[in-house]
Amino acid sequence: MAQIICKNLSLGYDSNVIVKNLNFTVNSGDYLCIVGENGSGKSTLMRTLLSLQKSLFGELEFSDGLKPNEIGYLPQQTFVQRDFPASVFEIVLSGLCSKKGFKPFYSKEDKALALKNMKKMEIENLKNRCYRELSGGQQQRVLLARALCATSKALLLDEPVSGLDPMLTNQMYELIYNLNKKEKITIIMISHDIESALKYSTHILHIGKEIFFGTKQEYLNSNIVDGFLSNSKGGAQ
Amino acid sequence: MNELIYTLTTYSFVRYALIVGVLIALCSSLLGVTLVLKRFSFIGDGLSHVAFGAMAVATVIGIADNMLFTMPVTIICAVLLLRTGQNTKIKGDAAVAMISVGSLALGYLLMNIFSTSSNLSGDVCSTLFGSTSILTLSVFEVWLCVALSIVVVVLFILFYNKIFAVTFDENFAKATGVHSEFYNLLIAVVIAVIIVLAMNLVGSLLISALVIFPALSAMRVFKSFKSVTICSACFSVVCALLGIIISVLFGTPVGSTIVAVDIVAFFLFWLIGIFAGGKAK
Ligand SMILES: Nc1ncnc2c1ncn2[C@@H]1O[C@H](COP(=O)(O)OP(=O)(O)OP(=O)(O)O)[C@@H](O)[C@H]1O
Ligand SMILES: [Mg+2]
Numbered sequence: 001m002a003q004i005i006c007k008n009l010s011l012g013y014d015s016n017v018i019v020k021n022l023n024f025t026v027n028s029g030d031y032l033c034i035v036g037e038n039g040s041g042k043s044t045l046m047r048t049l050l051s052l053q054k055s056l057f058g059e060l061e062f063s064d065g066l067k068p069n070e071i072g073y074l075p076q077q078t079f080v081q082r083d084f085p086a087s088v089f090e091i092v093l094s095g096l097c098s099k100k101g102f103k104p105f106y107s108k109e110d111k112a113l114a115l116k117n118m119k120k121m122e123i124e125n126l127k128n129r130c131y132r133e134l135s136g137g138q139q140q141r142v143l144l145a146r147a148l149c150a151t152s153k154a155l156l157l158d159e160p161v162s163g164l165d166p167m168l169t170n171q172m173y174e175l176i177y178n179l180n181k182k183e184k185i186t187i188i189m190i191s192h193d194i195e196s197a198l199k200y201s202t203h204i205l206h207i208g209k210e211i212f213f214g215t216k217q218e219y220l221n222s223n224i225v226d227g228f229l230s231n232s233k234g235g236a237q
Numbered sequence: 238m239n240e241l242i243y244t245l246t247t248y249s250f251v252r253y254a255l256i257v258g259v260l261i262a263l264c265s266s267l268l269g270v271t272l273v274l275k276r277f278s279f280i281g282d283g284l285s286h287v288a289f290g291a292m293a294v295a296t297v298i299g300i301a302d303n304m305l306f307t308m309p310v311t312i313i314c315a316v317l318l319l320r321t322g323q324n325t326k327i328k329g330d331a332a333v334a335m336i337s338v339g340s341l342a343l344g345y346l347l348m349n350i351f352s353t354s355s356n357l358s359g360d361v362c363s364t365l366f367g368s369t370s371i372l373t374l375s376v377f378e379v380w381l382c383v384a385l386s387i388v389v390v391v392l393f394i395l396f397y398n399k400i401f402a403v404t405f406d407e408n409f410a411k412a413t414g415v416h417s418e419f420y421n422l423l424i425a426v427v428i429a430v431i432i433v434l435a436m437n438l439v440g441s442l443l444i445s446a447l448v449i450f451p452a453l454s455a456m457r458v459f460k461s462f463k464s465v466t467i468c469s470a471c472f473s474v475v476c477a478l479l480g481i482i483i484s485v486l487f488g489t490p491v492g493s494t495i496v497a498v499d500i501v502a503f504f505l506f507w508l509i510g511i512f513a514g515g516k517a518k
Contacts (some may be wrong), residue, residue, distance in 0.1 A: 050412040069327025075406075085275055087461035097402040097413040104395040107350055129461035150413040 003028045003154060003186055004049065009058035011044045017056060018044055024205055024213040028064055028153070031180045031187045033197035036207035042190045043076055045207065047157050049188070066154060069098055072147030074140070076158035076190070080132065088134070088142050089127045093147030097180055117148040121175065137168040144175070154186040155179065161193065167197040169193075173200060244485055251485055253379045258477045258495070260386035262447060266473030267393045268427060269452035270466050271404050280318050280425070282445045283337035284432050287314045289441040290340030290347075297351040304381065308433045315429035317422055367507075382434055389427055390428045396420065401462050439492030445472065450499040457510030476502050 002025050009022040018041040034042050047053045048060065050073055072095070093106055093112045100106070104143040106114075118124045126134065131142060140160060147155055151185055160176065161169040177200050180183045191197045197204065204219040206212040212224045244251050271279055288311045295306040318333055374382075393400070402410045403420045411417045435444045451469035459465045480495030 052412055054409060067414075069412075071412070073409055075408060080405070083456055084405065085456050085460050085465045086401075086511040087463075090401065090462050091405060094398070094405060094410075095413070097398055097410065100398070104398065106398065128461070133460075146409070150409075168485055210288045 001028055002026070003030075003062065003064045003066045004188075005059070005063065007059040007061075009048070010040055011048055012054040012056050013044075013053075018059050019207055019211070022058070022207075022211060025185060026154075026187050026188060026203075028066075029199065030156075030182050030203055031181070031201045032175075032189070032203045032205060033201040034188065034190045034205045035192070035194055035197055040207045042207055043158055046073075046156055046188075046190060049156060063112065070151050070153055071153045072149075072151035074143050074155070074157045074160050076162070084132060084158070086131045087127070088118070088123065088129050088131055091131055091142055092145045095146035112151055114145075114161060117145040120148065121145040130198060136163050137165070137172070140164065140172065141175075147162065148179070152185065154188065157187065157189040159190050159192065161191075169196075176200070200214040240248050241482060241486060245275055248447045250374065253376075254485075254491070255478065255481055257374060257379055257476050258481045258491070260382060261431070262473040262495075263470055264386050264389045264431050265435055265444070265447040266451035267390065267466065268424065268431065268470045269448040269450075269473075270455070270462070270469055271400055271424060272428065272448055273452040273455035273456075274404050275424075277424070277428075277484075279333055280315070280431060281428055281448050282332040283318060284311055284429055285436070285441040285444040286337035286341045288309055288433050288436050290344035292436070292441075293344035293399060295350045297347050302377070303317050304378070304433060307436070308430065311433050312426050312429040315425040316422065319425040366429075383433060385430055389430060392423070394430045396423065397466075400424070405462075439495060446496040446499055450496075450503050451476075454499075454503045456507040457506045458513065472502060472506075473499075 004026040006022050006024050010017055010020050011022065012018040022045070024032075027141070036042055036047065044053070048055050050071060093110065095117075096106060096110050096114065100110075115124060115127075118127065121144055123138065123141050123145060126138060126142070131139065134142065144157075144160070147157075155176075157176065161172050164172060173196055176187060176189070180187045180200075189197075189201075198216060198220070201216055203215055205217070206224055210224055212222060214218060214222070245255075271277070288307050291307040291310040292303055294310075295303045298306075314336065318336065335491050346509045399410075399415060399420055402415055403417045407417050431448075432441075432444050435447055439447055451473040452465070453463040454472055455468035476498045477495055480498040481491060483489065483498070484491045484494040
């Protein structure tokens with residue numbers, strides 16, 4: 001079933017169009033990777049999907065019981081002040097905030113759910129630690145646990161592995177892959193790591209001068225991928 | 238000690254001052270954590286100058302109860318400042334500086350031109366530094382202050398979790414459907430209320446101290462949002478109590494005495510923070 005449908009979507013800031021005529025559909029249980037060069041508008045697309053900004057043109061539809069505020073989100077950069085006092089548990093719990101509506105306090109079940117999500121991320125031993133004293137990888141997991149509290153349906157991840165070492169990167173990918181496989185959570189992930197994108201995803205959305213949307217196999221057969229792969233190799237030299 | 242008990246039991250104005258002082262200290266410290274973390278403390282500072290200007294206007298017009306005029310004006314300014322702060326095209330801090338300095342200047346000008354008082358500089362000084370006005374509170378003002386403080390504390394407790402979410406990561410909160418604009422507005426209105434209340438206690442120039450010191454001190458020692466909030470509330474109440482008692486006993490100005498106690502306590506917490514941090518390593 002289609003969860004998110006984009007028709008002729010144009011993205012940008014004010015009158016400045018960055019991406020035009022975007023068409024794609026995300027079904028529940030999909031693992032969609034969004035790839036493209038720096039500045040091609042990937043984060044902008046994600047912000048639009050989260051209704052943090054308006055699209056310039058076109059339609060964005062949520063269906064299959066997915067409400068716009070039921071999407072979990074892991075931002076590209078979380079700007080947290082250096083001296084912010086917050087324990088890991090407080091942060092993970094805050095993912096449940098919008099679900100509570102006007103109820104002011106978290107219930108026992110909420111806390112149990114938060115703990116469960118922390119277990120999934122293997123951070124339950126960090127429960128009372130201060131967030132700002134954690135390593136980058138640990139912080140990412142805390143934020144992912146928070147995102148899991150906000151949703152059981154779809155997760156949007158903006159470069160979740162940037163800044164992680166190769167070991168942690170692989171662990172992170174496995175965690176996300178498990179969420180997708182075991183819990184049937186739809187994953188939409190922005191990634192510059194084209195090899196891992198091809199390894200785990202079911203669908204690819206390529207944003208750039210040419211826009212491509214299709215299954216992984218279709219992407220591998222298209223000529224965009226060749227250009228992108230050779231380009232990224234060229235860039236690495 | 239005997240002298241203190243004697244003063245307390247004999248003079249009702251000292252009791253009033255203590256009640257009002259403690260309540261104001263409590264309210265301002267609760268929101269202080271959020272203000273400091275959201276980098277809103279400059280708004281608090283700006284608003285206190287606005288409140289000064291409004292107070293001057295109220296005095297000139299001759300409104301009997303200054304608070305009835307200063308409160309709405311300050312709330313409106315708080316909302317406006319928040320708006321400009323969010324609009325990235327106008328420099329938020331420049332707007333705050335403009336409004337705050339402007340109302341300070343206009344307030345003084347108005348008082349100078351229209352004042353009927355013989356002791357003008359004394360008046361101005363007491364509005365800026367709060368000198369003795371807390372010892373001359375009317376019963377109505379005391380009750381108003383008690384009522385508003387209760388409202389602020391209840392609001393804070395009810396919205397505590399939302400305030401945390403919006404303070405920690407506004408984008409995430411917004412993306413998952415928390416009405417962050419509403420909570421920002423709420424925070425701004427509550428700050429305005431607190432500032433007008435606190436003007437009686439410490440005067441408009443020293444309000445920021447009441448907001449910032451407890452939060453910064455608690456952050457030296459504690460590391461979760463809840464413990465910081467609770468600690469800064471206790472910190473603020475204790476310092477206010479000490480400050481008022483000292484000022485009554487020694488005849489020093491209330492506002493600056495409280496702030497002086499705050500400063501001493503801050504350094505104490507700072508040392509504790511260093512010591513505890515060193516031991517943890
Ligand atoms: N707030 C903003 N106002 C105006 N233009 C912006 C804003 N944020 C980003 N842009 C522009 O939009 C374009 C797309 O930015 P976006 O952040 O979506 O890129 P991206 O694909 O996520 O890049 P990266 O791989 O570096 O994360 C860029 O050209 C950028 O300059
Ligand atoms: Mg990006």
